[in-house]
Amino acid sequence: MQKVLVSRCLLGQAVRYDGGSHGPFALLQDWLAAGRVVPLCPEVAGGLPVPRAPAEIPGGQGDQVLDGLQPVLTEQGEDVSAAFLAGAAEALRLVREQSIRIAVLKARSPSCGNLHNYDGSFSGRKVRGMGVTAAALQRAGVRVFNEEQLMEAQAFLRLLDEQQN
Numbered sequence: 608m609q610k611v612l613v614s615r616c617l618l619g620q621a622v623r624y625d626g627g628s629h630g631p632f633a634l635l636q637d638w639l640a641a642g643r644v645v646p647l648c649p650e651v652a653g654g655l656p657v658p659r660a661p662a663e664i665p666g667g668q669g670d671q672v673l674d675g676l677q678p679v680l681t682e683q684g685e686d687v688s689a690a691f692l693a694g695a696a697e698a699l700r701l702v703r704e705q706s707i708r709i710a711v712l713k714a715r716s717p718s719c720g721n722l723h724n725y726d727g728s729f730s731g732r733k734v735r736g737m738g739v740t741a742a743a744l745q746r747a748g749v750r751v752f753n754e755e756q757l758m759e760a761q762a763f764l765r766l767l768d769e770q771q772n
Contacts, residue, residue, distance in 0.1 A: 609767040611638055612701060612710035612744070614719050615648040617754050622648040626658040629713060634757050643764075645701055649694025649718040649740040655687065662687050662717050665727035667734040669717070669742035679717055679739065682729050694718055695743040702749055708767055710744050711760050714753035721751040 615622045618639060619631035638644050651657060660681035664672055671677035672688055679691045695718070701707065712719030717738050724736040741751045752760035 608641070608643060609709065609764060609771060610645050610705050610707050611643050611760075611764065612698060612707050612712075612749070613638070613644045613646055614711065614713040614716070615646045615651070616713055617711065618644070618646055620646070620648070622651050622657050624650070624657075624659045624661050629754060632754060632757060634761060635711065638764075645705055645707060647694075647698055647701060649698055650690065651694075652697040653690035653692070653694030655690045655694075660685065660687075661729065662691075663725045663727045663729060664717050664736070664739070667724035667726045667736035669720075669724070669737045669739040670746075672739045673742055673746070680727065691718055691739040695740040698740045699743055699747055702744065702747060708749055709760065709764055710741075710749050710751045711757065712738070712741055712744075712751055712753060714755055719753075721745075721753050 616628045617630045621628045662681050678686045678688045718740045720738040721741045723733045726732045726734045
């Protein structure tokens, strides 16, 4: 049975920067009950507390953080890149350890966003881009979805299950 890496906040766990959560989502709860879910909050895994200061990537591109070209900064200007990189490394460890090929991560997060991200101005402006963990996973060949793409994620998971059988 194919495992799915899932953002802990999408499972209803209070790990967001503001101490909140998203979800739980019924489909993710079903996967959890079936033993498919490997939960992770990359920011907490990287050593950041709950709650924590909001953080954004200048330009919104997690790939640039992975390549050392941009930092992840809090609103106060604190560089929290090391924690974001450590969280991404933990995600990659779990993916390799459990042969994970699919992830469902929080949209628009500086760690987990897979399509859009905030631009680093803390103004709410979004740009196309991925978070640090999402970019690292994509580089490793993991298909990354967000909570707004659950039907697509379910279809991809079915395809992976069929390939295993």
